[in-house]
Amino acid sequence: MATPLRKTPSKSDRKREVILAAALELFSRSGVDGASLDRVAERADVSKTNLIYYYPSKDALYAAVLNNVLSLWLVPLEAIDRANSPQEAIATYIRQKITFSRDHADASRLFCFEILYGAPVLGGRLRDRLQPVMDEKAAVFAHWIASGQMAAVDPYQFLYSLWATTQHFADFASQIEALSRRTLDDPAFFEESVAHVTALFLARIRP
Amino acid sequence: MATPLRKTPSKSDRKREVILAAALELFSRSGVDGASLDRVAERADVSKTNLIYYYPSKDALYAAVLNNVLSLWLVPLEAIDRANSPQEAIATYIRQKITFSRDHADASRLFCFEILYGAPVLGGRLRDRLQPVMDEKAAVFAHWIASGQMAAVDPYQFLYSLWATTQHFADFASQIEALSRRTLDDPAFFEESVAHVTALFLARIRP
DNA sequence: GTCTATATCCCGATAGAC
C-alpha cells in the first residue's frame, strides 16, 4: 500500500488545503513578497514550522497556489464549443468569467500578479496547458467564421479582449469601487456588467 | 529668492528624476515589496543613503512614482471631447492608449500593481483627480447618445472596457508573448491590435 | 508531525563625520 488511493481526503490533505487557501488570500492581496509565511501560517492556524513541513519553501507554496489557480481559470473556456452557437458560447463564457471574477477575485488577482512579475513560475505552464486549449478554441472560432455564423475576427485578439474585460472586474475592483462605488456583490451591478460586456462582444461578431 | 522659478532643472531635480525612473523600473517588475532600495539606488547610480536623502522613505518614493504615473495615465482621455465625433474620439483614444501600453508598459504595470494592492496610496487621488475627469467624459458620451451620434451605452462600463482592453497589452504582455509570441514592438502586431480593439468598440456604438 | 530555539540574511532607516 505504497500510495493509497483514498476518496476521503486524509488529514494532511485537508491541512494542505487550508494552507493553500490562506496563502491565496494573503498572496493575492500583497503579492508574494508582501506577504510573510508568518502571516500565512497564522491565517491557516498552523505554526510556521509546521507550514514549512508541508511546503518546504515559500516558492514551492507559491507555485502550488498558482497551479490551483490556473486550473480554475481554464474551466470557463469549456463553454467555447462548436456544438453551441457563437452567440450562446460567448454569452455563457462572459457570464461564467464575470462570475469567476466575483467569486474568485483573489485567484484572479494572484494570476494577475504572476503575469505582472513576468510569469516566472507560470510561464512554462502557459505554453503547456493554456496554449493547446487556446489553439483549440481558435479552431472553433475559425469554424464559426467559415460557416458564416459570426463575423471574421482574429481569434487570439478576441480572446485577449474577452479576458481583459472580464478579469478587469476582479483585478481592478478597487478602482471600479472608487469610481462607481459599486461591487459585483451588488446583483444589479453584476447583471449590468454581464449585459454590457455581452453586448460589446455580440455586436462585434454579428455576421 | 526663496523659491527660484527656474526653467532649467536644477542638478537635484535631475537626480530626483533619475531616481524616479529607476524606482519605476524596479517597482513595476517586482512590486514595491519585491524591490529593495539597495537595488533602486544601484540602478540610479547613487548610494542608498543618498537616495534616502532625496526621498525620506520607501513609501514616499513609491508615492512619488505613482503620482507621476497617474498624470501620464490621464493624458489620452483628452481625446474624448464633444468637438470630435464619437468614432474619431474613440479611435484616437484607443490608439493613444495602446501606444501608451507600448511606450510606458512599466507605468501601466505599476498602476496595475497599485490597484491590485487595493489602491492604498492612489485611492484618494482616484476620487480627486480621476473621478472628475470621468464624470466629464460620461457627460460627453451622454451628449453623443442624445444627439443620435452613437448607440446608448453605460459610459462608465464603456470606459472600464476601454481601459481593460488597452491596458491588457501592457499588463498581460508576458502572457500574450507566451501565447502569441508577439510584442507591441512588432509594428504589425501593434497595428493589428489597434485595429482589433477599434473595431470592437466601434461596432458597439454604431447608431 | 509538531514543537522550541535559533541561525542567517537582508532590508529600511539613522547617526554623524566631512
Add this chain to the structure above:
DNA sequence: GTCTATCGGGATATAGAC
C-alpha cells in the same frame, strides 16, 4: 549633499527534541 558605519527588525529556513 554625500559618505561610512551601523542599528534594529523581520524574513526564510534549519536543527533537533519530543
